[in-house]
Amino acid sequence: MLLNTAHSKISKAISFSKWPFLKYAKFFRIIFFILSVLSLLFFCFGFFTNQLGSSSLAKLFGVFFLSLSLTVVFWQAGLFFDIKLKKPPLPSTIKEVLLSPENFNFASFLDFKAAVAVKKAENFCKLHQAPMNTAIIFYSLLYENLPLIPFVFSRLLLNKSDIKEILRKGLEKPLRIEDTNLNDFFIDSLKNADKRGYEIISCGNLLTSLSKNDPLFKSILVEADLKTEDVENLTWWWENNERRLVERKKFWEYKNLARIGSMAKEWSSGYTINLDQYSTDWTDIIKQKGFEDIIGHQKEIEQIERSLARGEYSNVLMIGDPGSGRGAIIQALAQRILFGESLPELNYKRVVELNLPLLISRCQGKDNAGRILETVFHEAFSASNIILVIQDLHNFVGGNKTEPGTIDISGIIANYLQTPRFKILAVTNFTEFHRIVDTSSIAPFFEKVEISQISLNETIMLLELFTPGWEAKYKKFISYPAIKELITKADRYMPALPFPKKATDLMEEVLISVSQSKEKILLPEHVAKIISEKTEIPVGQLSNQEKQVLLNLEDLLHQRIINQEEAIKEVASSLRRARSDISIRKGPMGAFLFLGPTGVGKTETAKALAATYFGDEERIIRLDLSEYQNPKDIDRLIGSNQEQSFFVNQVRETPFALVLLDEIEKANSNILNLFLRILDEGFMTDGLGRKISFLNTVIIATSNAGYEIILDAINKNTAMPEIKKHLLDYVFEKGIFRPEFINRFDAVVVYKSLTEDNLLGISNLLLQKLKKNLIEKGIELVITDLLKEEVVKLGYDPIFGARQMRRVIQDKVENVLASGLLSGELKRGVKVEIQIPDFKMKIN
Numbered sequence: 001m002l003l004n005t006a007h008s009k010i011s012k013a014i015s016f017s018k019w020p021f022l023k024y025a026k027f028f029r030i031i032f033f034i035l036s037v038l039s040l041l042f043f044c045f046g047f048f049t050n051q052l053g054s055s056s057l058a059k060l061f062g063v064f065f066l067s068l069s070l071t072v073v074f075w076q077a078g079l080f081f082d083i084k085l086k087k088p089p090l091p092s093t094i095k096e097v098l099l100s101p102e103n104f105n106f107a108s109f110l111d112f113k114a115a116v117a118v119k120k121a122e123n124f125c126k127l128h129q130a131p132m133n134t135a136i137i138f139y140s141l142l143y144e145n146l147p148l149i150p151f152v153f154s155r156l157l158l159n160k161s162d163i164k165e166i167l168r169k170g171l172e173k174p175l176r177i178e179d180t181n182l183n184d185f186f187i188d189s190l191k192n193a194d195k196r197g198y199e200i201i202s203c204g205n206l207l208t209s210l211s212k213n214d215p216l217f218k219s220i221l222v223e224a225d226l227k228t229e230d231v232e233n234l235t236w237w238w239e240n241n242e243r244r245l246v247e248r249k250k251f252w253e254y255k256n257l258a259r260i261g262s263m264a265k266e267w268s269s270g271y272t273i274n275l276d277q278y279s280t281d282w283t284d285i286i287k288q289k290g291f292e293d294i295i296g297h298q299k300e301i302e303q304i305e306r307s308l309a310r311g312e313y314s315n316v317l318m319i320g321d322p323g324s325g326r327g328a329i330i331q332a333l334a335q336r337i338l339f340g341e342s343l344p345e346l347n348y349k350r351v352v353e354l355n356l357p358l359l360i361s362r363c364q365g366k367d368n369a370g371r372i373l374e375t376v377f378h379e380a381f382s383a384s385n386i387i388l389v390i391q392d393l394h395n396f397v398g399g400n401k402t403e404p405g406t407i408d409i410s411g412i413i414a415n416y417l418q419t420p421r422f423k424i425l426a427v428t429n430f431t432e433f434h435r436i437v438d439t440s441s442i443a444p445f446f447e448k449v450e451i452s453q454i455s456l457n458e459t460i461m462l463l464e465l466f467t468p469g470w471e472a473k474y475k476k477f478i479s480y481p482a483i484k485e486l487i488t489k490a491d492r493y494m495p496a497l498p499f500p501k502k503a504t505d506l507m508e509e510v511l512i513s514v515s516q517s518k519e520k521i522l523l524p525e526h527v528a529k530i531i532s533e534k535t536e537i538p539v540g541q542l543s544n545q546e547k548q549v550l551l552n553l554e555d556l557l558h559q560r561i562i563n564q565e566e567a568i569k570e571v572a573s574s575l576r577r578a579r580s581d582i583s584i585r586k587g588p589m590g591a592f593l594f595l596g597p598t599g600v601g602k603t604e605t606a607k608a609l610a611a612t613y614f615g616d617e618e619r620i621i622r623l624d625l626s627e628y629q630n631p632k633d634i635d636r637l638i639g640s641n642q643e644q645s646f647f648v649n650q651v652r653e654t655p656f657a658l659v660l661l662d663e664i665e666k667a668n669s670n671i672l673n674l675f676l677r678i679l680d681e682g683f684m685t686d687g688l689g690r691k692i693s694f695l696n697t698v699i700i701a702t703s704n705a706g707y708e709i710i711l712d713a714i715n716k717n718t719a720m721p722e723i724k725k726h727l728l729d730y731v732f733e734k735g736i737f738r739p740e741f742i743n744r745f746d747a748v749v750v751y752k753s754l755t756e757d758n759l760l761g762i763s764n765l766l767l768q769k770l771k772k773n774l775i776e777k778g779i780e781l782v783i784t785d786l787l788k789e790e791v792v793k794l795g796y797d798p799i800f801g802a803r804q805m806r807r808v809i810q811d812k813v814e815n816v817l818a819s820g821l822l823s824g825e826l827k828r829g830v831k832v833e834i835q836i837p838d839f840k841m842k843i844n
Contacts, residue, residue, distance in 0.1 A: 001101040001186040003132060005122055008107040009088035010115040013081070017116075022081050029074035036067035086112040094194045094201075098187070106186045109193075111200045117144045118206075124171075134185050134214035139167045141207060148203050152234045155480040156226060157521075163220060170216065185213040196236065204235030226481070229457070234480055237464040240293065248290070272379040272386065274372065275352065278359040282334040282351040282389070291339060294332040295462045296454030296500075297325055301332055307447040308387060308423050309345035315417055315424040317393065317443075319433045320451025321690070323501025326427050329451065330389055333425075337387070346387070351425075352380070353389040356396055356407070366407055374412055381422045389425045394432030397440040410442050417445035430689045435641045453498035456487050462500050463487070463507060474511040478522045485524035486510065486531075493535045495693030496652045506530070536615075537656040537696060549613065550576050560608040561601050562761040563752065566720070567594060570747040571605070575613060575698070587682040590698040591744065593664075595727060596751025597707040599803035603660070606700045610658045613698075619657045621650045621697075625667035634670055639687035648686045655693060661701040665736050672741055679744035701745070705737075706730045711753055724750045754802060756792060762802045763791040766809055774817070778828030782844075786836040787813075812839045 005011055016022050043060040046052030052060070090109065097104045110118060121140040125132050142149055142164050153160040188209040193201045210217050211231040221227060294301070300318075307316045320326050334351035336342040354376065363369035380386040390396070395406045416422040426446065428437050437443060454462070460483060467478050490502050510530045514522055528539045538546055549556065553572035561568060574590035594602040611617040628637055639645030651659070664672070678684050682695040706727045713723040727750060731737045742748060754762070767788065771781040794812070795805030813834055820826035820841055831844040 001104065001106050001183055003106045003118070003122075003182075003186070005107040005110075005115060005119045008105055008110070008115070010086075010107065010110060010112060011119075012088070013085040013112055014116055014119055016081065016085055017112075022077060025074045025078040025081065029071055029078060032067045032070040032074065036064050036071055039064040039067060090199065094190050094199065098190055098194065101183075101187060101190070106189075109190065109201050111202050113144070113146060114201055114203045114206055117141045117146075117203065120144065128171075132182060134181050134210055135167060135170060135216055137185070137206065138210050138214050138217055139164075139171055141203065141210070142167065144203075146203055148207070148235065148238050151238050152207065152231065154477075155234050155237075156224065156230065157479050157481060157523075158220065158224060167216065181213040181215075185209050188212055192232065196239075202235075202239060204239045208232045208235050224481075230480060230484065233457070233460055233464065236461065240465075244293075272352075272376075272383050275354070275376045275379045275386070278355050278362075278372075278376065280353045280355065282331060282353060283338055286331065286335050286338050291335055293465060294335070295328075295465070296458035297329050297332070297451065300449055300451055301329055301336070303449050304329070304333060304425065305336075305343050305346060307449070308425065309343045310447075311420050313418065313445050313447070314420045315446045316426070317433075317437070317446035317448050318425065318427045318451055319430055319448060320427075321429050321453075321498050324451050324453045324498040325500055326451055328500075330425070330427075333387075349385045349387055349423075350383075351387045351389060353391065356390065356409075360407055369407055370409075370412060373407075373409060377413060377416050377422070381416055381419070384421045387423045387425055389427070391427045392432075393426040393428045394436045397442060398436045410440055414442055414445075417442060434688055454500055456491055456499070459487050459499045459503050460484065463503060466504065466507075470507065470511055474515045476511060476514055476522050477520060478507075478511075479524075481524045482510075482522045482527050483507075485527045489528065489531050489539055493531055493537050493539060493655065493696060495655060495691070495695070506534075509534075535656060553612065556612045557605070557608050560611075560765060561605055562765070563754065563758045564601050564605065564749075567592070567601075567605055567749040567751065570749055571609060571698075574746050587679055587744075588659075588694045588697045588699050591679050591746050592698075592700050593742065593745045593748045594700060594702045594751060595706065595731075595748065596704065596710060597753055598704050599797075600751040600754055601802070602700075602702040602751055603662070606658055606660045606702075609698065609700075614656065614658055619654065620660050621647070621654065621657050622660045622662065623647055624662045625671065626663045628667050628671045631668055631670045633668065634674070635687060637671060638674065638684070641687070643687075645686060648690075648692055651692055651694065651697070652690075656696045659694065659697045659699045661699065663703065664701040665703040665705040665731075672737075676741060676744060703736075705734075710750065720750065720752070724748070756796055759792045759796055759802060759805060760788055763788045763795070763805055763809075766802075766806065767791070767813070770809065770814065770817075774832075777821075779826055780831045781817075782831055782833040784833065784836075787834050790836045816841055 005014070039060050042052075043057060043064055046057050046060065092104065094109065097109065107115060107118060117140045118137060120143070121132065121136045124130075124136055124140065130136075142160065150160060153163070186209075189201050189205045192205040192208050193199075196205075198205070208228065208231050211221060212218070212228040221231070304316050304318070308314050318326055318329065330351065330353070333342070337346050337349055337351060340347045356373075359372060359376070360366075360369050363372055377388075380388050396409045398408060398410070413424070417424065424446075463483050463486075467483070470476075471478055486506055487499075487503060490497075490506055491499070494502055494506075506527075510527050511522065513530055514526050519526070531537070532539045550572075553575060554568050557568045557572065570592060571590060574592075594605065596602060606620060607617050610619045627633070635643060637645060637647060639648050651657075661675075674684060678694050679699065682693060684692050684694070686692050709727050709730055710723060713726060718726075728742065728748065731742075732739060764783070767781070767783045771783060774781045791805055791808050791812070795802075795808040797804045816834065816839055817826065817832070820832070820843075825841070825843065826832060833842040833844070834840070835842050
């Protein structure tokens, strides 16, 4: 693509902008306007007080006329420059240019400020006899003194002066070879402008494209953990603010005039006296607030508009969780209707939200409330310009409405729902829709529109719009990395709540916390701190303590687990990958299938991991899958309209935990299919349609399927890789697990049977736990080698593993100590030893 500013029409504006007459036109217009006002005031004073002669008055009037004339001249010159010279006709549209860019001059599609920067880059190249490259254009943008540049770099927490100095030094000896990225820079600038709906390329488009194509700018962003998308968001933020300011100044624009309204529109429809007493008119609120940007939910808004405009059953039921943007959709719809941007059947109607709880509270008895409600509906029907909004429809349909503030309106509203003159936009959530609304008699009259949360990028754009208000309120500068950190971490660690409400509430909380400190800038670490406190999940940079835990995780787990090196190594490695954010898998932090005989440490490994990494042995969500052996148990597992799922609620409330799936081989195959998506993607959909996240969990499934093979192979001294192969062949042959299920796990770990030496170590661990409990009572238990050996001797069983030893300690040791405590024989400050072989106490 060519670049030649001299051969573009914008070059005339660049040349004329250097003329003093046009360069200082705004300054002279202001000066002469002030002079005209002052001269007029003096003229009026002299004329009405007779303190000035006719000659002086004539001179003052002459000064007034001349200065007013010059004001108009400079005003017209400025308008001519801004409207005519700065905005010459384009040779083609950007979409057409993108089809064959080699036939066009890039400079012909630059706005005035962008063209000035590019012209400066061309002059630099001519002066130094160097070919054009992206670094020179970047340098020119930084030195053009554009307000956009300090805005973007300050929000990104980048030092503009340092970058300018690096560029200056790099350009002291310009490259003599042509920049291979230059053409890509041109194309990306055009694409970015087209994406935003611009007719010409702005400085924001140039800066966004440079962040993708200039090597220096790219390296700066990589070092600061930033991306091209971040620069794009910030340039949109700046240019959108500038556009809104310009639009608000143009009082003659239709949108600004529409806010004023007219009496004719009010008189063209029927009165709604009773409705107005129990409602909120969103049309009036929009008139007061003015037009705002609509971020996200475009498809849902268009679907609602189409449904409301239908000739029959023109009613809509919005189904979405609180905080997903249902209220914003109503406001966006009211705005589009007010400004005539919706469908012809909806334009200029009133969007009115009926406050049913208020209506019910002011009425004595449900019969009286029903009569008033009938009147309200009839008014809305007769007015024929009302779109009636009803929040929380589930509270007002279905029988047995005995709670305060509820009433069954099904019978009253049913008569109106079939006519196009009566349009209802009702709102409910997924849970109550499935439980109540979907089974009600009026459900068939509504078009269902599901409202999901807006995307992460849309949430960032929304927070950018709110940021000036927050900064004014809390007197803190909100950096872009902090906004980005809040969005990404809230999405990952707070999945139960929807965007955008989750983001706005969290930002308020973070700002309140930071406002109590002397910090002037909101940084990512402030966000990470609050999210960690709310979720009890380690977020942000690794602390020294957490680093040590992760680096030494094997040793810490081996303090509780004897042998089983393979299992410990696999679990520790997976957690290190997940916490370092380098894992390529999308699912949980780790997913493991532990196979082996009972009592060899499978469940104990899970408990040790919960205590060591998750901070508490109680952070285990345990599911005994032997209780889910029938297909009908699916509803009990994921929940339904009639039954809450204890498992789902635990995961929603404790997203950072270890999920232990005991005896997984006994679960029904349909139940196992549910876990395929969890293991693969880290999500499941519960019975109420909610998305449940497992991204911050470690899933450990245990099974003793094929334990006979393990015992037999160990007796034959078979190597562990061979044992694992024989075991997997067995479970596939018997249909216990399918290959696609096994492949979803990070690792399938085979636990070996415990030898007597292993059991000796386990007996010591178990007795040490007992000793710790007695220390809290002021009693010291002396653990002898004879005691450990006797426990192993009595408890050794290759089939039941260490579980039998627990029973031996319980029967032979704990019972004796408990009797001593109850009898008063064991007192604080004593030492006690269990003698072998009769297991009697010896107190010192």
